[in-house]
Amino acid sequence: MSFALDGVGLAHPNGQRALQGVSLAAGAGERLAVVGPSGAGKTTLLRVLGAGMRPGAGQVRLLDADPWRLGAPALRRLRARIGTVHQGPPIAPRLRVVTAVLAGRLGQWSTARALGSLLYPADIEGAREVLARLALDDRLFDRCDRLSGGQLQRVGIARALYQRPALLLADEPVSALDPTLADAAVGQLVAQSESTGATLVASLHAVDLALRWFPRIVGLRDGRVAFDRRADQVTEDMLLALYASEGGGLPTQGGPLAFSSPSAALAPQRPFLSSDCR
Numbered sequence: 001m002s003f004a005l006d007g008v009g010l011a012h013p014n015g016q017r018a019l020q021g022v023s024l025a026a027g028a029g030e031r032l033a034v035v036g037p038s039g040a041g042k043t044t045l046l047r048v049l050g051a052g053m054r055p056g057a058g059q060v061r062l063l064d065a066d067p068w069r070l071g072a073p074a075l076r077r078l079r080a081r082i083g084t085v086h087q088g089p090p091i092a093p094r095l096r097v098v099t100a101v102l103a104g105r106l107g108q109w110s111t112a113r114a115l116g117s118l119l120y121p122a123d124i125e126g127a128r129e130v131l132a133r134l135a136l137d138d139r140l141f142d143r144c145d146r147l148s149g150g151q152l153q154r155v156g157i158a159r160a161l162y163q164r165p166a167l168l169l170a171d172e173p174v175s176a177l178d179p180t181l182a183d184a185a186v187g188q189l190v191a192q193s194e195s196t197g198a199t200l201v202a203s204l205h206a207v208d209l210a211l212r213w214f215p216r217i218v219g220l221r222d223g224r225v226a227f228d229r230r231a232d233q234v235t236e237d238m239l240l241a242l243y244a245s246e247g248g249g250l251p252t253q254g255g256p257l258a259f260s261s262p263s264a265a266l267a268p269q270r271p272f273l274s275s276d277c278r
Contacts, residue, residue: 002199008058018044033210036220042203080107083165087172089156093145101127104163149176170202179253208252
């Protein structure tokens with residue numbers, strides 16, 4: 001099991017309930033997209049899965065460990081096996097692209113190698129390879145403050161690809177990209193999952209992107225799981241109900257939406273097995 005949440009609840013210091021009774025699990029190599037309106041709790045969910053936020057209720061297991069029962073060194077090792085692509089990558093502006101990408105493995109390297117890589121990049125060709133997958137290899141030695149927002153977002157993706165984590169989390173990873181680049185970038189995240197066996201969980205704004213690339217769709221609303229279905233069981237009515245609070249149509253990148261028949265969506269649900277999404 002890659003992760004398992006059981007009845008997880010989390011409230012922010014201001015009292016707002018971000019997650020309420022969330023139960024969700026995935027096996028190694030599964031790929032699932034989390035969709036839902038703004039404020040649904042998608043980012044909070046990914047932070048819990050990344051061992052970055054401790055819930056106030058429920059149980060969490062990540063990569064066969066309870067992160068909040070581990071000592072500090074073991075928790076650091078666990079987090080080094082989890083890669084996160086942030087909507088706004090936390091990258092120092094004066095850092096060079098190659099160094100920003102290689103930072104993906106700092107948690108796996110010795111202190112001496114990590115410090116040495118700041119002076120002279122430890123694996124230039126490795127960084128070049130993942131950047132090429134995102135059409136950024138020509139910016140290898142540029143400073144990050146010379147990149148556009150979309151280019152920085154792709155550097156953040158490249159850093160996660162270079163890390164080769166067992167659990168790969170992506171929080172709105174293509175929000176700053178045009179539809180063509182967004183589709184290609186999500187394709188690279190999926191390819192990484194397929195080639196390494198990593199579990200991939202991505203929160204996505206565009207539902208057409210989620211339906212096109214992910215076999216399993218989780219709808220989140222008001223901090224609760226509204227539905228957890230195979231992509232071929234998700235209907236337009238389900239998504240319209242999910243996004244009803246936003247008062248408009250479905251958020252897409254303009255791509256076609258292929259929905260299942262209503263009868264398929266009404267079929268009885270059963271717990272997901274790892275084999276369902278392969």
